[in-house]
Amino acid sequence: MPMKHWASVIAMVAVALAGCVAPGGGPPYQMSGGEIRQPLANGVPDAERGRKVLVSREANCILCHAVPETGERFYGNLAPPLSGVGKRSSAAQMRARIVDPQAFNAESIMPAYYRVEGLHRVAEPLRGKPVLTAEQIEDVIAYLQTLQ
Numbered sequence: 124m125p126m127k128h129w130a131s132v133i134a135m136v137a138v139a140l141a142g143c144v145a146p147g148g149g150p151p152y153q154m155s156g157g158e159i160r161q162p163l164a165n166g167v168p169d170a171e172r173g174r175k176v177l178v179s180r181e182a183n184c185i186l187c188h189a190v191p192e193t194g195e196r197f198y199g200n201l202a203p204p205l206s207g208v209g210k211r212s213s214a215a216q217m218r219a220r221i222v223d224p225q226a227f228n229a230e231s232i233m234p235a236y237y238r239v240e241g242l243h244r245v246a247e248p249l250r251g252k253p254v255l256t257a258e259q260i261e262d263v264i265a266y267l268q269t270l271q
């Protein structure tokens with residue numbers, strides 16, 4: 124196999140390994156094919172709790188995404204609206220996007236809400252801690268699935 128191919132094989136293995144990081148005490152995850160199939164948390168997710176997380180200052184999804192279904196009045200437009208996202212994407216695809224947007228687009232401005240490795244410029248008290256908990260992410264996914 125020519126050298127060039129070895130380099131891409133090594134890069135692919137590195138990407139695969141990067142998919143199973145256990146963030147700050149949170150459960151680990153496994154990304155493959157743009158999906159994280161296993162829920163991050165065991166509890167029963169709650170769409171209404173997810174709506175609250177989505178519009179919260181903590182997650183601030185609506186800083187970038189319009190989600191008129193939340194009933195909020197102001198939205199950013201730095202990202203595609205999330206209306207209909209439940210029709211376009213599976214829970215496994217949404218989970219992967221929220222955990223690690225940079226796995227899809229290295230230049231993405233969307234924060235990685237669960238991956239904690241390889242992040243830059245994280246304030247000291249937040250280092251090693253995911254932005255959202257595993258439960259919060261599962262609740263957000265439950266809400267996004269209602270956007271049909």
Ligand code: HEC
Pocket residue numbers: 177182183184185186187188201202203204205208211212217220221224227228230231232233234236263
């Ligand atoms: C700083 C801006 C920003 C924030 C905050 C943000 N996103 Fe995103 N998001 C983006 C951009 C830009 C894209 C388009 C793809 C890309 O560039 O990564 C995107 C893509 C997505 C997608 C895939 C798009 C689709 O229609 O399938 C989902 C799902 C998503 N975001 C969910 C969320 C959720 C949930 C939150 C909050 C927990 C959030 N985003 C917060 C910028 C943001």
